[in-house]
Amino acid sequence: MNHRQQTVIALLLAGLWGAALGHLNLNGGIGLLDRMEASLADIRSVIVGARTPPPVVSIVAIDDRTAATHGYPLGRATLARLVDAITGLKPKALALDILLVDPGPEEGDAALTSALGRGPSVIAAAATFAQSRQRVARADDPLAAIPEADQLLLPLPRFAEAAAVGIVNVVTDQTGTPRFIPLISRASNRLDPAFPLRVASVALGVDPSIERDAVFLGALRIPTDIGQRLPVTFYGRHGSIATFSAADAMDGRLPADAVAGRIVVIGSTVTGGGDVFPTPFDPVMPGVEVMSTAITHLVTGDGMVRDHRIRLIDAGTAVVLPLILVSLIAWRRSAAGYLIIVLTLVVWAVFNLSAFVHGYWLSAALPIAAALPPALIFGAAELWRDRRRASHFAEQSALLQRIEAPGLGEWLARDPNFLAEPVRQNAAVVFIDLSGFTGLSEKLGPAKVSEVLSGFFELIDEEARAHHGAITSFMGDGAMILFGLPQPADDDATRAVACAVRLCERTRSWLRTQAGFADKIGFKVGAHCGPIVASRLGSGERQQITAAGDTVNVGSRLMEVAASHGVELALSAEIVRAAGPDSVLLKSGRIEGPMETALRGRSSHIDAWLWRSRTL
Known part of the structure; x- marks a missing residue:
């Protein structure tokens, strides 16, 4: 049932409730309402004050x-x-x-x-x-x-x-x-x-x-x-x-x-x-x-007028007032909406008091009894619905944050049109992939494959978050991490290099804990920086932020360079130069290069560096 249908049902029930109370009041009143009305009449009399009798x-x-x-x-x-x-x-x-x-x-x-x-x-x-x-x-x-x-x-x-x-x-x-x-x-x-x-x-x-x-x-x-x-x-x-x-x-x-x-x-x-x-x-x-x-x-x-016509007005108010309040609650639950609700009640109260001053005893208890329960019940239902929606959006946001970097998720929340149009900018990319896992997965079975990959992806997610990168995609048994969104920064390459090194160290340690196949699989990492085209791909209901261009292709091919030379990490000369001499490369391992390297599917060569851990 959608929100419009719920609102229509609430309006119908509110109108019926008000009509039922109005009908009872037309035919002799209701004990509880009469007691309420007596107290409210006393309050109005005191507000009006004493007057001189004729x-x-x-x-x-x-x-x-x-x-x-x-x-x-x-x-x-x-x-x-x-x-x-x-x-x-x-x-x-x-x-x-x-x-x-x-x-x-x-x-x-x-x-x-x-x-x-x-x-x-x-x-x-x-x-x-x-x-x-x-x-x-x-x-x-x-x-x-x-x-x-x-x-x-x-x-x-x-x-x-x-x-x-x-x-x-x-x-x-x-x-x-x-x-x-x-x-x-x-x-x-x-x-x-x-x-x-x-x-x-x-x-x-x-x-x-x-x-x-x-x-x-x-x-x-x-x-x-x-x-x-x-x-x-x-x-x-x-x-x-x-x-x-x-x-x-x-x-x-x-x-x-x-x-x-x-x-x-x-x-x-x-x-x-x-x-x-x-x-x-x-x-x-x-x-x-x-x-x-x-x-x-x-x-x-000079006495008060309270006759059948006044009771008819009361009955009409008992129907109209709850309809107005329920409609206002359904229309807008914001500061402005609540202000309009309060103003509506104030206008009704002033009108009721003014009528009393001029000798017309309109019921105050009946409209309150007619309007308050539907407004409170519908308001509580709407609040519960809003909280469920907020909880749903929070869950979705949490899921988004698990896939995207926190900064990127927050940026999307502030600017829903972010990357609605493709953007060309500089960025750094890191690719990581398990070697030999595809063949091994046939022997492990689906449950074990899911368990292993979940642990591997959690490791990648932690390091991407730690270095403020955005995981734009998980690809089978690997992932792509982008540095430079939502906006490029001067230290994108430095953070990308640091993330790549940490991925190597943590993945190596993680593989040692995988009993039964630690010696059967390995991993490879590639890192590069340069111009990319960032965009949102997909339909209006399901979209994904991704990056494309030669920089992305080179970063992916550098994993093959690492594997062919028996190292864990291969980096382009561009990202090494951009990261600077104080990067973690020399502090945490040994690098070799630059060496002119041919890449599959690319006619021109690039200069690449190979990184080896000092513990190997």
């Missing part, structure tokens, strides 16, 4: 000072006095965020009933569920996704006749932070609006109407999430919404402008009262402020 809601708090003065919980008669004090200041609506499910003293209950009836008011009820969370299959019915309550905790009928009733339930995440307000509650054969929705409806003087992804309050459209839930985002820390003590209200010290024309919510903030929630801005926020925040969202329409 001045439409005031809280009258039954706080510690009120409890110290009037007791806690407040008696029904005291609560009636508080409602009367607020109603007298002409609020747009009064909401009592207190459950009144049990009867109290008749005088107090009657007083509270009368007080609630003197103005537009709403009192709280609550729903309980057999399970912490229930799901109902979606349908065209806008109420189909609303979970059904197991029981309703309703206020006393006399209170419900005097005031409207709303359900105070909230939907929290794993940390207890309120995320949504269910605007509609279902219980057996009845539907009840949420406390914030009922308060907003009474304050605006309109009845709510419900669509699949929205609740209407007159002309005001409030987008809702699955199950007719209202997303809740907080304005800041506890006290962001104007809050006043109930003690001041009953003492007549409540500012009139804090009540007149506003929605007033009465609720408990007593320390240890229990009705508190953590938020991104505050570890303890009273439930009455959570309700007041939701009321403000409904009346002003």
Whole structure:
């Protein structure tokens, strides 16, 4: 399977993964992603920072000072006095965020009933569920996704006749932070609006109407999430919404402008009262402020938009983002490629945050969950593939270095076009060949022949490397070593002569170790220097660097001269002269010459020198 096919498969799998997560998110979310999204929503809220809420809601708090003065919980008669004090200041609506499910003293209950009836008011009820969370299959019915309550905790009928009733339930995440307000509650054969929705409806003087992804309050459209839930985002820390003590209200010290024309919510903030929630801005926020925040969202329409259209955008992002990342990883794994990947993620993050700032709650967890696994898996696969390729190239390079001199291999790596065109230059050549081995190989057998030649070629390779020569070819039981590539040097002849002498000494010692046939074979070496034509021969897939010309032919024929005179090494006068008087020839042996010598296949003669070891 080639790289293009692997990339296509990776893109297909990434798209399917993103589409599967997007589909699940469209139909109610995924527990793990919801937890991730809650944390990321908190981070975005903190980045955006606190903001000033619209001045439409005031809280009258039954706080510690009120409890110290009037007791806690407040008696029904005291609560009636508080409602009367607020109603007298002409609020747009009064909401009592207190459950009144049990009867109290008749005088107090009657007083509270009368007080609630003197103005537009709403009192709280609550729903309980057999399970912490229930799901109902979606349908065209806008109420189909609303979970059904197991029981309703309703206020006393006399209170419900005097005031409207709303359900105070909230939907929290794993940390207890309120995320949504269910605007509609279902219980057996009845539907009840949420406390914030009922308060907003009474304050605006309109009845709510419900669509699949929205609740209407007159002309005001409030987008809702699955199950007719209202997303809740907080304005800041506890006290962001104007809050006043109930003690001041009953003492007549409540500012009139804090009540007149506003929605007033009465609720408990007593320390240890229990009705508190953590938020991104505050570890303890009273439930009455959570309700007041939701009321403000409904009346002003400044809440977050997270509806079916937003979830469709999330699903699309969950498909597109992993496709982009996988494509970028497949396209270029370099500093520039990684920079583009980072910039892509930054652009997405900035867009997501900008949408959040402007009131659109796009999921951050879903695209991350959709994009991260495919990108990491494909990136790891590509890294593994690159390492395999690098390992393969390293092996090939090692093989090349075993055949070519290290300097020549490095040169080819730097310049792949080296010798793409033939080059004429000066160089020195050394030839070595075993004598009598061809006939002996028929008796040794293939395994022994391979073993012997491997040892012989390893010896040649070591000496070629030591003297910075390039083995351009192994020829049967011999080899050609070239000095002068990748570039000619002044000491090419000197190194070639030194290599030739060392080959003689080492080959002689090596032959003594070959038990059984050491006396049956010998060797011969020839060395010459002059102009050559270096080039790369072969097809585009398989090429070999080689040298040709009269210099190469003379070097090869000098091996015959050595054999005919019973010596190991024959050298041309040109290479002896180029190597200079300080070469190893005189130090390591005796030389004879120059002598005029005829070469097979060549009409003109050359001057040659013969070298003998001092140990022979």
